[in-house]
Amino acid sequence: MRFPKHLLAEHEKLVFELRPHWVAAIPSILWTVLILVAGTFVYRLAGRQLDGSAETFVQYTIGLTALVAFFFLAALPFLRWRYTMFVLTSDRLITRSGIVSKHSKEIPLERINDVTFTQSVVERALGAGDLFLESAGERGQTHISNVRKPEQVQLMIYKETEDNNNRMMRGGSSSSSHSIPDQIEALARLRDQGVLSDTEFETKKQELLKRL
Numbered sequence: 124m125r126f127p128k129h130l131l132a133e134h135e136k137l138v139f140e141l142r143p144h145w146v147a148a149i150p151s152i153l154w155t156v157l158i159l160v161a162g163t164f165v166y167r168l169a170g171r172q173l174d175g176s177a178e179t180f181v182q183y184t185i186g187l188t189a190l191v192a193f194f195f196l197a198a199l200p201f202l203r204w205r206y207t208m209f210v211l212t213s214d215r216l217i218t219r220s221g222i223v224s225k226h227s228k229e230i231p232l233e234r235i236n237d238v239t240f241t242q243s244v245v246e247r248a249l250g251a252g253d254l255f256l257e258s259a260g261e262r263g264q265t266h267i268s269n270v271r272k273p274e275q276v277q278l279m280i281y282k283e284t285e286d287n288n289n290r291m292m293r294g295g296s297s298s299s300s301h302s303i304p305d306q307i308e309a310l311a312r313l314r315d316q317g318v319l320s321d322t323e324f325e326t327k328k329q330e331l332l333k334r335l
Contacts, residue, residue, distance in 0.1 A: 126210050126219070136213040138283055141276070143207055143269035144251035151201040155193065162189035209267060211276075213283060216256070218267060230265065232287040233309035234258045238280050240273035256280075259308070292323070303331050 126140045162185060169181045202222050210217040216230045235258050242252035252273035256265040270276055291309055307328055314324040 126208055126217075131212060132214065134213075138211040138213065138279060139276075140211075141209045141271050143204055143209070144249070144271045146246070146249055146251045147269040148201055148204045151197045151204070154197040154200075158189050158193050158197065162186070209270065209276075211280060211283060214287065216280065218265075228265070230256065230258050231305070231309075232280075232284045233291060233306075235280070235284050238277050240270070240277050242273065292327075306331055 126137065128137070131137060166182055166185050169185060170178060173181055203220065206222050207220040208218070210219065213232075215232060216235065217227060219225065219227045235256055237257040239255045240252050241255070246252050250272050252270055254267040254270050254273055254276065256267070257263075258265065291306070310324055310327050310331075314321065
């Protein structure tokens with residue numbers, strides 16, 4: 124499954140699209156093995172201890188129970204892993220999930236204030252980790268778990284954020300979907316961070332206001 128290209132703005136560039144690290148699928152594999160082994164053992168045990176209709180009923184119940192357990196403990200979590208995506212574009216950061224119904228969360232790059240990652244010893248050996256993003260507004264902190272090569276992803280986010288800020292400084296909009304107030308707010312953060320002077324901020328602000 125790939126990120127739908129028609130969801131990108133006309134000028135927007137797709138930087139990467141990642142599924143969670145395969146380590147997130149390990150519990151599904153372990154549950155599959157456990158259910159298969161336990162189900163087979165109990166099924167055969169019932170065949171030895173019972174006979175006739177009682178044997179058939181118990182074995183049918185065991186098979187149905189194993190099937191339901193497999194669906195909820197192994198198949199469903201695997202499908203959630205399969206249909207979860209972490210996408211970076213030239214304008215925004217997107218987390219997209221859902222098997223049938225879809226849930227998408229987007230963070231404009233100009234709203235991202237900080238990106239950090241954590242790795243345990245095992246995760247470092249496997250090339251996995253968690254990302255924490257601090258963003259302005261109501262979004263606060265966003266936690267994205269089981270990211271592939273989180274250090275490289277962190278650097279790519281920083282690079283795209285810097286490029287996005289440079290476009291804002293040149294007077295370009297980061298995305299056609301962002302409102303003028305959002306762009307002014309982004310310029311204000313650049314001013315507060317020392318990237319723009321007060322004069323530059325006022326000039327860019329007036330240019331944006333003229334578009335209203």
